[in-house]
């Protein structure tokens with residue numbers, strides 16, 4: 001039975017469309033950026049020592065949907081003292097329509113870019129992200145954010161896809177801010193698909209990585225991806241932890 005808790009706490013239950021990749025339109029009407037931003041310190045870049053010097057600071061937002069959270073986070077981290085011109089954000093999403101919407105409402109086109117890209121397409125993402133990094137003479141992004149994407153990759157690409165995603169994120173970033181959906185969201189997503197008469201996610205029943213998803217993600221990053229947990233920013237109103245990892 002669907003509980004009040006699973007209904008309130010799962011973004012995947014509220015949109016009437018069948019968005020099998022989590023590519024909800026109007027996502028931010030039911031999960032506004034403030035839900036996450038309230039937990040992230042405005043002085044994060046300064047706290048990480050990324051705010052000094054003249055070098056550009058590069059952020060990557062993986063699975064940025066229509067860009068509302070990317071832009072809000074960009075503004076949030078700019079703060080009072082940071083120089084806007086040196087902070088750059090690249091957001092990408094596999095859904096081209098969402099990217100068109102993100103581009104259309106981008107208030108900082110010189111510093112924020114949105115591109116269509118599937119993180120599970122190794123070759124294509126390697127080319128696109130490397131060329132962006134090379135342009136800025138960097139081998140990694142200073143800060144990579146991945147909010148509410150892990151479950152969609154996991155459901156659509158299985159345990160291997162989940163682990164590859166984490167390895168890919170780690171290889172791309174000095175610091176990684178991760179919001180992994182909890183297991184109850186997987187059940188809600190699968191149930192919704194069934195209610196709509198669609199067959200289950202290919203991998204759902206076969207997943208061996210299940211249970212405490214934030215812990216699983218953290219363990220994989222720490223054991224296999226040379227990252228370490230630096231800080232937890234606490235839990236969102238949807239009971240999802242925001243975890244900050246850094247390269248060891």
Ligand SMILES: C[S@@+](CC[C@H](N)C(=O)[O-])C[C@H]1O[C@@H](n2cnc3c(N)ncnc32)[C@H](O)[C@@H]1O
Pocket residue numbers: 011021022023024027062063064065066069092093094095098117118119120146147148149152153
């Ligand atoms: C639930 S939304 C979260 C949006 C945003 N990150 C946030 O938390 O506000 C998940 C997003 O991940 C995107 N996504 C899912 N799988 C992806 C993939 N393999 N590559 C890129 N984006 C993906 C979806 O299109 C969707 O926009």
